[in-house]
Amino acid sequence: MTRAEASMLPTPMAEPALRDGEAYYRRLLRVVEGQRLPLALVDLDRLETNAQALQLRSGRLPIRLGTKSIRCVEILRHVQAMSAQFRGLFCYSAREAAWLHQQGFDDLLVGYPTLEADDFAAAARAVRSGATLTLMIDEADQALALAQAARTLGVRFRVALDLDMSSDLPGLWFGVRRSPLRDAQAALAVAACIREQAGALQLVGAMGYEAQLAGLQDRAPGSPLRNQLLRALKRHSQRELGRRRRQIVQALREAGHDIGLVNGGGTGSLEATAADTCITEATAGSGLYSPTLFDHFGHFHHLPAAFFALPVVRRPAPGLATCTGGGYIASGPAGADRLPSPFLPSGMRLLGDEGAGEVQTPVKLPPGFTPGLGAPLFFRHAKAGEMMERFDRLLLFRGDQAVATTPTYRGQGQNFF
Template sequence: MYERYERVFAHVPRPFAFLDMDHLDANIAYVQRYLRDKKIRIATKSVRSLGVLKYIANHFPSFTGWMTFSVSETVFLLKNGFDDCLLGYPTVETEEILQLLPYMRVGKKVIFMVDSLETWERLQQIGKQHEIVFSICLDINVSTNFPFLYFGTKRSPLTEKVALSDLLKKGLTLKNTRVVGVMGYEAQIAGVGDRPHEKWKRGIMPTLKKASTKEVSKWRKAAVEMTEQIAGKLEFVNGGGSGSLLWTAEQEEVTEITVGSAFYFPALFDQHHSLPLKPAAGFGLRVTRQPEQRIIVCHGGGYTASGALSTDKFPQVYLPKGLHYLTNEGPGEVQTPLKATDQIPAIGDTVYFRHAKAGELCERFQLLHTCRGDQLEGQFRTYRGEGECFL
């Protein structure tokens, strides 16, 4: 693989980001195979490229829309011909919401995430003032609160029936809004691997995830049933993520699954034993120094992922094999030293890395250089390459 990339990308200036189209196609085929009867909603935050988003969507007959991550990003997508955008997170930015109204008035579908009366009332206020009805998706919290551990993410306050019922009864009095969907994202299953970076977690994590799936399914079904009893028939129930695809596809209450990271397959997802995917995206750095016999230095590389601080948020040294970070330095802001335990790359050679998360790579580069087979195929612009930066 290393020799192949060196041939294909020989004339691309370093540093650069790449997208292996053969691997992307294989990952798309995997997702297609296990979606079952569910529709797919593509998570834009995990891709962050107009061209790649369109490429992926065109491969899915069951494609239903996008899960976006900010209002300004949603405006950008609508401006570029996209439609059916589910805002994945609540928003209270009035001026940004107003930018969506012209698109909604001509029939573009935008759905707002709500988990509190305050957010719901803000949409009602804007809707009443501008004579428009907002579509709403209720975000329920499907984390599992074990007696000894809170297992999941701190997101929505809708953790039980009383809170959901209270919100629905108050929210449904707001006539410039309508409830069209429910989302229950099982982050503790989709985003947590079975083989964690920390060895001490490996024995307990599969047990926690198995126990949590039972609670997720029970609560999400109950939440959907309650919502439909109070608010009427829903258009969709959203669940899942790349790491829980196989399990979520079996859940009868879910009608659509959000998938994003599976397409690039970043390094953190190596911790999921159930995902036989292929690394599709990464970046290459030039070796510019050799201060010691087995130490090389690459130019660039400090593209650390978000989340709780740990070494698994570092970019993974991908190719060639046998290169490791120095414990007291790690990936640097403008240069990255590496220790070689095998073959030592020479000055002028390239070291290839995989980002720990998916779309965050695109915030660092303007272009994704694409290859297919042994050929350099072309380029996709990232959001940054389009001159955009959202979060």
């Protein structure tokens, strides 16, 4: 990343160097000229730069694109066409995976369990039409429900085990509450259940997602002690979970299970994932758009590539502007870091007593800047794919030229939960 590119970032460190940011703001103004607002847009040049950075960071590993973080068929196609290293999709819903197969995709790994009959039916239709589709489970009762559905629907489902990769430290659970499969004994018990359902289920792989490495920023401004503690916890957790993941995979293979797929990783942990010799592929997606929750990692930085533009519709007082829409709050623990971030022009900020609203969002303007009514202000979302749930279409651009408009999942009428 060049110094000029770094100066565009909406962080306190970038504030002294506004000229490059303002040049990008003028470019964005030309891109959205004449477009209906609010509008979501993606910079294809930056997206491709980020994709190449993900490739470098993942090293030897193929990258399975995380659809939850993208939610746009055209972007999925575009990135996969860049390199054969982008191989397969990591889906968040079985119905989503089946629908993506209809759009021409294959090698579909569903990262979350399901017990819904219509999800089973959609997955079965995709399998019957030739899809390589793998479903995720983490306990025997899920396996039994899936096996019963497979027999009813006349298919055999490929399955993978979701291994828990959190670190259980004295007085601290470092990670997410995801799966009960924390050791080889637990994984072997579920694998044995799958083997008993051999006509309906086939165990083909395992996933060990190190969420605490992939998703926690460790260089957040103003939090030096927390950052130091997080980096120490991450180092400890990486060593511990790496050993545990290798032990579980080895035990499964020694028990005669054909574990050909071992998935791990996320945008924030690609280097750690690639260092684990049992891993066969990494998942990444958020790094393509690079939302604000990925601004402050110590070992990498991608370029913000996805934005949304809101029109100014009110000027309630000098130094203030109110925009239409904008209350696009990210999931996770409630806090200021889940709010959308004013991006350009540099120096805008949300009001502490209002934040971002469902139908209007007021902002404090930078000194000397007074936008006209209807003028666009640009924001970034805290997470990647969640922004796409708010917009039917994406404007794709290069330089200062719009090159295409493409639908999001929402624009194609798809809502999987």
